[in-house]
Amino acid sequence: MSSQPVPGTGGDRYVPYEERMGNESIVYFTRDLSPEGLRKLYQRISANLTGKVAVKLHTGEPNGPNIIPRPWVRHLIETELPDASIVETNTYYPGERSTTEQHRNTLKINGWDFCPMDIMDEDGTVMLPVKDGKWFTEMSMGKNIENYDSLLALTHFKGHVVGGFGGSNKNLGIGCADGKIGKAMIHTGEGAAFSVNTEQFMERMTESTKAVVDHFGRNIAYLNVLRNMSVSCDCEGCDALPVVTPNIGMVASLDILAADQACVDLVYALKEDDHKDLVERMQSRHAHRQLTYMKELGMGNDRYVLIDIDNGDIRIDCKKAVEDVVPFEL
Numbered sequence: 001m002s003s004q005p006v007p008g009t010g011g012d013r014y015v016p017y018e019e020r021m022g023n024e025s026i027v028y029f030t031r032d033l034s035p036e037g038l039r040k041l042y043q044r045i046s047a048n049l050t051g052k053v054a055v056k057l058h059t060g061e062p063n064g065p066n067i068i069p070r071p072w073v074r075h076l077i078e079t080e081l082p083d084a085s086i087v088e089t090n091t092y093y094p095g096e097r098s099t100t101e102q103h104r105n106t107l108k109i110n111g112w113d114f115c116p117m118d119i120m121d122e123d124g125t126v127m128l129p130v131k132d133g134k135w136f137t138e139m140s141m142g143k144n145i146e147n148y149d150s151l152l153a154l155t156h157f158k159g160h161v162v163g164g165f166g167g168s169n170k171n172l173g174i175g176c177a178d179g180k181i182g183k184a185m186i187h188t189g190e191g192a193a194f195s196v197n198t199e200q201f202m203e204r205m206t207e208s209t210k211a212v213v214d215h216f217g218r219n220i221a222y223l224n225v226l227r228n229m230s231v232s233c234d235c236e237g238c239d240a241l242p243v244v245t246p247n248i249g250m251v252a253s254l255d256i257l258a259a260d261q262a263c264v265d266l267v268y269a270l271k272e273d274d275h276k277d278l279v280e281r282m283q284s285r286h287a288h289r290q291l292t293y294m295k296e297l298g299m300g301n302d303r304y305v306l307i308d309i310d311n312g313d314i315r316i317d318c319k320k321a322v323e324d325v326v327p328f329e330l
Contacts, residue, residue: 009288011199014233014282022295025255025264028302029321033227033247036076036223040154040309041252042080045221048254051149053084054170056175058156058166061237062096062109064284066228074114078267085116089142090189091235092180093194098179099240121145121177128215132297133207135200140182141211150219151212153256157224157263159231162197163205164287166233167260168222169294173209174295182208196220202289210297213256222259226266245278257278257300261291262318266277269318274327 030037034321055077060067075269077084082175090103097103100122120142127138128145153168160166163174177183186204189196196204211221232240248266253259264282267275282288295302308316 002118007202009199009289009292011202011286012283013291014264014279015292015302017265017303022303024303024305025253025258025301026307027251027255027258028307028309029249029251029262029310029316030311031249031321031324033225034175035072037250038072038076038223038225039079041250042076042223042284044309045223045252045254046080047151048185048218049150049221049288052147053081053150053152054145054148055152056082056171057086057088057153058171058175058234059086059088059107059112059236060110062106064110064234064237064240066156066158066240066243067110067227067234068227069110069156070114073154077115083188084152085118086112087118087142087144087148088118089121089176090119092179092183103107106302112152118144118147120176121180125181128211129165130207135204135208136185136207139208140178140185141228142174142178145176145215149218153220153222155223156228157226158229159281160231160233160285160287161236162194162201163233163290164282164285164295165264165290167290168256169206169209169260169290171211173205173207174240174262177208192253195241198286199244199289206290206293206297206299209256209294210299213299221252221254222226222256223250225250225262225285226263229267229278231277238280243328246274246328247321248322248325253304255300256305257291257294257302258304260294262304262306264288264291265318266322268308269280269322270325274325280294292323
């Protein structure tokens, strides 16, 4: 299979809101980047998170500087999800999370010890069906995904060296695929490891995500944190490029496409000097194909109503949401 861009899919082009068609989903927004802000936003999307709940979180490489702060996650779990587990899978690339033993040591270093931590591929794998995919009919996932009734995708929105940006789609598509089979299926075509990129990579990753989304059905929700947005992913740990994009806030939705699309729109709504690095990363990697392919696969809507929970649930646009954003400072 070729790893070249798929003609006509335009993943290097941002589609303005006025050019999109279809229904609108609800996306909740807060500027309150704090433990309580996270909790309040979560309450807006929590109704269907019943039974045994998995919280899919990128827990980061050792001492990673940009991950969602542990005290925020601990507050959320202790106040809203006392019986939940944080779930991860091992990595495909060699490093400090490529084996379960290394991964658990990294979790300890990073302080993820306040609730159960489930490395879902520790006990093997399971194949979940991919409906209507063009690359896959099934995807290899960490076996323990079958142990949960509901899933919260709690995502640090940021850049990514291959994906352009990492939102809920990347968190689930890469993050639930097991470390040796599923991730290899996504990253490797006929060539060497990590030979797939641009449009094809976005489509493969999205088909993996669709397997997770279909598996949980109505019992899944998405919360993205737009904070410490390096152009590098948290998988680069302390080697991530410096953050230059301002902090914006958080969004939450029951629609994965609407959640990720709103994050992209919020970044594009920033002043050019504030967003140019992250925008360049998205466009150069053809990241917008994540969004258009989710729409083609019927995974959600790229149009949405943005609800400002800080101001009486009024409807706002992305320009209004970021009008008071200040340049990033460490």
